Amino acid sequence: MQVNQLKAGALLSYGILGLSNLVALFYTPYMLRMMGQSEYGLYAIVASIMAYLTVLDFGLGNTIVRYTAKFRAEGKLKELNSMYGMFVLVYSAIGLIAVTLGIALYFNVDFFYGDSLTTEELYKVEVMILLMTFNLGITFPLTIFNSIITAYEKFVFQRVLRIGYIVFNTSIMILLLMMGYRAIGMVALMTVLNVIIQVSNFCYCRYGIKIKVRFKGFQKDLFKEIAGYSFFIFLGVIVDRLYWSSGQLILGAKVGTAAVAVFAVAIQLQQMYRNFSTAIPGVFLPKVTAMATKQSSEKEISDLFIRTGRIQFIILSLILCGFVLFGQQFVIIWAGADYAETYIIALLLIVPLTVPLIQNIGITILLARNKVKFRSLFYLGLASFSVVLQLILVDKFQGIGSAVAIAIGMILGQWIGMNIYYYKKEKIDIPRFWKEIGRMALAPFILSLLVFVILRWVELDSLLKLAVGIVCFVAVYLPVFWKMSMNEYERNLIYSPVQKVLAKLKGKMPAKLV
Known part of the structure; x- marks a missing residue:
């Protein structure tokens, strides 16, 4: 059961x-069209306020x-x-x-x-x-x-x-x-x-x-024990709110509802992008906990860190390349011309977010080793710095300024800071990780560059044209990535389940049809 x-x-x-x-x-x-920018902006402001209260x-x-x-x-x-x-x-x-x-x-x-x-x-x-x-x-x-x-x-x-x-x-x-x-x-x-x-x-x-x-x-003793356990989880929630809810509040106070609406839609796109990383089956999480607990070798931990990062990159690279190439037209058709700036803001949020998403197994390693304290305090400091930077940049650059401040915080913290920490303190082979990701990214980068040049001569000004463009890109991207970027282990992860399903379907077919 x-x-x-x-x-x-x-x-x-x-x-x-x-x-x-x-x-x-x-x-x-x-x-968005029924509510209008003003009404949606008002809703986003209040939703952000309440998001901070749920931190309680x-x-x-x-x-x-x-x-x-x-x-x-x-x-x-x-x-x-x-x-x-x-x-x-x-x-x-x-x-x-x-x-x-x-x-x-x-x-x-x-x-x-x-x-x-x-x-x-x-x-x-x-x-x-x-x-x-x-x-x-x-x-x-x-x-x-x-x-x-x-x-x-x-x-x-x-x-x-x-x-x-x-x-x-x-x-x-x-x-x-x-x-x-x-x-x-x-x-x-x-x-x-x-x-x-x-x-x-x-x-x-x-x-x-x-x-x-x-x-x-x-029960005072029990509560003290529980409070100690939950404290760093609480810090993580605070960091999340500082990054993803502060922009709407600052823009609402300094600019107005229209800017809040544009920024809020970018935040929604960022959340959709993040959801795709959580859709990847967590088959390695129990394994990494067991490995960290029994003090597995540094090479074993590094191999798992790299292997899971590559798997996550397989999913996210397609979405990221697609959004870079077709995102501007998609946002205008999807949300409306008034939200054109959302594309730039979303890019500023999504690109730096990609690194922590492909390295999120590092959190599991730190939890298993009971070393999450540094990460929590470090992220809290950088998220606070990001909020201060938003207050400075928003007056002149509005939503883009807020996104730039968030991006800088993530790059300093989740790109540079945590990679140094993983390498120096946790002995994870970060140079090898980036060599592997770099090799995987080469083919998608070259292909995306070629498509970018082609799109300078093609106007995707309707939903049909945009859909055709995306389908054509995916049709070329998938075989190129399969051949040039994926290794045998990753191909088998996809190929083996497909083989099993086909074998089961074949076994259920009448003999004459088989």
Whole structure:
């Protein structure tokens, strides 16, 4: 049964990823046109504010999962139920803090955004902040139940609920947009659906998993242990917010809603790009944890680091080359001419992001070796530097200035700093890693350069022409990359499953057809 949960959960996860990307591709342009830049910019500002308030989770969600597994393995069910009671109290206190901060923001919207927003826009921001504050007030005390479901590995329920949210949110929002509702309607709908999901999680834990929550005093020693574990997870969330949510807030305060809208769409494209890296099966993660734990040789760790980096580069290089070549036309056709600058901003975000994505197994190595402290503190310092640089550059360069500041932070930290750390401290063969990636990138680079020159003479000014251009590029790119960039091991990763599927299909065919 548990294996079925894992398999079904994994399949549904890929379903969610595909559905999310389809919604982003087909629903987003409709939403942008129906809402307009001003309304979408207002929504992006408030969403970024609330993203910072969700940081108050302090990384406790992952901690609940870890300690639930620990207590269940040790048979400490009473201690487990008492821990849940403690977390309900902790999350209720966090919810109260979030509500207090939300109300404080509500009364100070004019102070932060009075110079860049109109009176009507300020009013809408105030209404949305109140709605999202109510959302957080309900969400935080119930957050623990989502983590409990994860800890008990009831993945099917979670994934089905998430799919339902995506479908209902998109469908109802289309109707609301047709009826004339804009940013406030979107936030109100999200609030209602979020409350439904949290209550569903509670009911499933109470009646499905039969979870009991006991309030038997505050366990100080346990809380100290948990706080120590969750602290660096919390720092990671802070860094993520500084990089990907600060731009909208700064642009909203200094420039206006149109600039926020353009930047927010670039952030969405960046997130879609990142999603493709998470779609790569994590078949090596248990292996690297075991290798790091049993002190495997430096060469074994380096080989795994390089092998997984190459596999991730296979996926990301095609998307990156395609976006560089066709992204400008895609953005104009997809989002509209008003979002033309989004292409430049997205490139400034996506290109530097590629390096940490192809090296993300390094995080697993650091976690397995319990050496994540340096990375967390180093990234926090550079993310803070990036925010300060955004404040300097935004006045003159607006969204592009913000993107440049983020790119500089990532290059200094995730390109230079962490590569030096991996090489010097973790003894990972970084020079060999970049030699391997460099050889892989040579053929795509030359091909993309040739296509870039050709596209100077071809105008892809319609969806049909753009689609034909992309299909032709992919048709040439894939065989060239297969022959010139991939090694035998990587070809077998793709070829072997295809062979197995074909063999199964052949075995099921009637003898005459075979």
